[in-house]
Amino acid sequence: MARERILVVDDEPNIRTLLQAQLEADEYHVTLAASGEEALSRAAAQVPDLAIVDLTMPGMDGMMLIERLVDMYPTLPILMLTAHGSIENAVRAIKKGAADFLVKPFETTDLLTRIEKASEVQRLKSEVTRWRTFVQERYQFDHIITGSERMRQILQQVAQIAVSEATVCLYGESGTGKELIAKALHLASRRSKGPFIAINCGAIPEGLLENELFGHVKGAYTGAETAKRGLLQQAEGGTLFLDEVSELPLALQVKFLRVLQEREFYAVGAEQPTKSDIRLVAATNQDLSKAVASGKFREDLYYRLHVIPVFLPPLRERREDIPLLAHHFLRRYSQMLEKETHGFIPAAMQQLLDYGWPGNVRELANVVERAVVLTPNAMITPELLLLEGKPPPSVHLVTPPLPPAIRTTEEVALPHVEQKTIAQAREELERAYLVQVLTATKGTIARAAKLAGIKRSSFYSLLHRYAIDPTLFKVSCN
Numbered sequence: 001m002a003r004e005r006i007l008v009v010d011d012e013p014n015i016r017t018l019l020q021a022q023l024e025a026d027e028y029h030v031t032l033a034a035s036g037e038e039a040l041s042r043a044a045a046q047v048p049d050l051a052i053v054d055l056t057m058p059g060m061d062g063m064m065l066i067e068r069l070v071d072m073y074p075t076l077p078i079l080m081l082t083a084h085g086s087i088e089n090a091v092r093a094i095k096k097g098a099a100d101f102l103v104k105p106f107e108t109t110d111l112l113t114r115i116e117k118a119s120e121v122q123r124l125k126s127e128v129t130r131w132r133t134f135v136q137e138r139y140q141f142d143h144i145i146t147g148s149e150r151m152r153q154i155l156q157q158v159a160q161i162a163v164s165e166a167t168v169c170l171y172g173e174s175g176t177g178k179e180l181i182a183k184a185l186h187l188a189s190r191r192s193k194g195p196f197i198a199i200n201c202g203a204i205p206e207g208l209l210e211n212e213l214f215g216h217v218k219g220a221y222t223g224a225e226t227a228k229r230g231l232l233q234q235a236e237g238g239t240l241f242l243d244e245v246s247e248l249p250l251a252l253q254v255k256f257l258r259v260l261q262e263r264e265f266y267a268v269g270a271e272q273p274t275k276s277d278i279r280l281v282a283a284t285n286q287d288l289s290k291a292v293a294s295g296k297f298r299e300d301l302y303y304r305l306h307v308i309p310v311f312l313p314p315l316r317e318r319r320e321d322i323p324l325l326a327h328h329f330l331r332r333y334s335q336m337l338e339k340e341t342h343g344f345i346p347a348a349m350q351q352l353l354d355y356g357w358p359g360n361v362r363e364l365a366n367v368v369e370r371a372v373v374l375t376p377n378a379m380i381t382p383e384l385l386l387l388e389g390k391p392p393p394s395v396h397l398v399t400p401p402l403p404p405a406i407r408t409t410e411e412v413a414l415p416h417v418e419q420k421t422i423a424q425a426r427e428e429l430e431r432a433y434l435v436q437v438l439t440a441t442k443g444t445i446a447r448a449a450k451l452a453g454i455k456r457s458s459f460y461s462l463l464h465r466y467a468i469d470p471t472l473f474k475v476s477c478n
Helices: 013-025 036-045 062-072 087-096 108-139 149-162 178-187 206-214 250-262 288-293 299-305 321-337 346-354 360-374 422-440 445-452 456-465 471-476
Strands: 005-009 029-033 050-054 078-082 100-103 168-171 196-200 239-243 279-284 308-311
Touching (some): 029 036, 062 078, 062 087, 078 108, 149 308, 206 250, 321 346
Parallel strands (some): 005 050, 168 308, 196 239
16 A cells, blocks of 8 residues: 655755655655745645645745645644754644644654654544544435435445445436535545535536646646646545536546546646546436447446446435425525425425426426415415416516426326336335325324324334334424
8 A cells, every 4th residue: 555645845955855765765655845835836736645844944934834734735744844842833833733843853763653643643533534424424414305215225325335435426317416415425435524526527618628627737728827727636635526427528538537547637738647636426317338339438438437336216206205305495495585485285295296307306496496486475385386487467478488397297208117016006105195194294193194094003104114204204394
């Protein structure tokens, strides 16, 4: 396993040479800088695992450099190096963010011991933070609202793969929440303190996409007066999320393959490669295997991305989530618009449950937002969901109709019909009914059982059978 990358900053050439020899003999990777300004440039180009900084340097001194490095990388361990071993300087260095203090002249064993100690402290801090985040995301996923057993299984899968460094490819229709899952995966990973950088490959023109991803060096082309850090560098130490990866042009697929294979890339106009330390999460609403067969996607890149595939179901295949999500969006937009909107009348909720949702969760959010904007009452009624771009009755305008918001199931052509047994169909209907009853009663078991016409114990048995948590409905309807 490769040792850590150490940035050594000292204005004395002899000290730099000595430190480089001592550290490389212990198999550390060493980057040298003769000034604070050069050190910041080196740190921006490649994130160090630890820095050794001289206190007294012309221009930017060690104390100022520590502040700048801590601003760039808050968790970076830093050793202050000085020929003046006063307690005052040691305290100042620690307050600025240094992990330890080393006095010249120093023994090699002392130097290596302090480096190992600082690195170990940082590793322990990162591990504690990672596990705290992991537990939170694994068992709560507060920002992902679902009552669907299928989605819960997917979230458990995401929590399991988050602790690895494997590349993940998320498959799902537009609006199913692929970026939300990617963020959950990042937050539950060892890289949670690093950046999460997202880019939609289909939203940026091909001529600009390379520059956005890889950046450029000064003078790379006319007008490039300064160097630009691309998204790969911005994601250093964290996660890069490539949405709609199927839209990545073939020329850039070749360059991105190098990133995954060699862990390095060339900025536009650069003669030397830049090392890359990222975790890649890709997403697509296309079948990448078909794109490979048609020659639109490289087979070698496909296998690099398809290490761990995760398939997100469309909203129509997890209808028990519709009431939870609808109430969540209702609360969000009611707060944003400062309106007292309390819920949906049963007929309106039934319309939501019957619709096919080709736009998935994103479409549901838009429909609820529009209903909250237009409702004159405290409850959402069906006619607010059935708007088809028609103006209010009092306004007589001839306008082209907008796409319909909600229609009945008979009017919606579902993309496909799954083959299922009568028992499976009966279970889905029974589960959907339980969700409707709990929604109507806001999770009150006694009222729900009475409405269903069964004993409370029998109702609890059904909830257990379908793994439905009634407290979700209490929360969602407040």
